[in-house]
Amino acid sequence: MDISIFPLKNFPIINPGESLTEIIVRELKKIDLKNHDILVIAHTIVSKAENQVYNLNEITPSPLAIHIGTIQDKDPRKIEVILRNSKEIVRMNDRVLITSSLHGFVCANSGIDQSNTAGNTVISLPIDPDLSARRIKKAIKENYGLDVAIIITDTFGRPLRVGTVNFAIGVAGINPLEDIRGSYDLFGYELRSTIIARADEVAAAAGIVMGQANEGTPVIIVRGVKYSTNEASARDLIRNQEKDVFR
């Protein structure tokens, strides 16, 4: 089983409110898309198309946002947007603000991002990344008759390890977890506790090509991955707080 990973080249800049599904469907004409391909999509273009863009000039920071902004030497209006998109502050000091996003993803700043955004604006994660993924999957099915999987991603830092990696925050047509418990290894031992985070593996792989800087390749095709197509949510990747010894 060989895997190939390649970008949808010269993908246009997405402006707030544009139809991302239409643009993706149009851009896919440039390649020979196949059944079972996985489209990995940077959340930034999904958020922009869905108008999850905040003009900081229109934001009034709360006292909490002002205080955190002072401690961290950051724009309190950006902190305010982060707090509005958080349901919990998980860790905080004078450098980092680790929150649980409204979806439950634990990451820095609830994924609020200044990069790749024009002017004095920030963007948040999509409101329902699974739903965004399902819409794109459906449009591809309708236009090309192909069954593909969609993974919407963001790059997060990680506890214990240095450096950022791309993670799945929304999926359609792929089960983000692959449960191989009950299968046997080379010597006949039953693998007792292995659930593979397939969607995170694919997100990380696509991240190699996606880059973060001005390369303009927010849509990546990953071909050749074996995956389970039963419907699920990227939220299945969120570890239950009670079971997490690091929370």
Add this chain to the structure above:
Amino acid sequence: MDISIFPLKNFPIINPGESLTEIIVRELKKIDLKNHDILVIAHTIVSKAENQVYNLNEITPSPLAIHIGTIQDKDPRKIEVILRNSKEIVRMNDRVLITSSLHGFVCANSGIDQSNTAGNTVISLPIDPDLSARRIKKAIKENYGLDVAIIITDTFGRPLRVGTVNFAIGVAGINPLEDIRGSYDLFGYELRSTIIARADEVAAAAGIVMGQANEGTPVIIVRGVKYSTNEASARDLIRNQEKDVFR
């Protein structure tokens, strides 16, 4: 930039004490290896070749190992091997034993693994995975005249997220971190805090092909990745404890 990922097929089972470098050099004749390819190697075959195999019948558990074994309903001799390969117990309850390995990798059981090991034995991580990687890189250079990168991996669970993913624990010929601070995004914003964990991305990507069960593909070729070749250590991926808000 397209990436392709494929296994070194029909890789033989490695027995303790065999020369892994010789076997890898021989098996590479089957493919058209290229300059700048990355070989991703499951640590299990490295550990076996380096005799990091413990026969549980020869292990006498300490009182601490017996106690933990009782709490967790696990073989105290296996716990003893874990403790001998740990420099710190980071988290512990009746289900999990999260330790810092002697190298500093924080993971379950210091990477001690019963799977894919014959008989009543367990295997540990390689003593110096970077050194193991450098040896293999050197042998490939001598035999094929090619400059490749080596990443030795293990699958770890993760704080915050469900499911296991493949991580880099030893590298040669590749800087595991790519620092893109100072580069600019599409709108001219300087990316202020982005260090990409390139070796972990590549490890995760190879993990898709490597599988965990009886597929017998412990060596994966990843082709087409841009990476920095300046010498470094996989330990650079370990977050400094003082900077880690989750420790």
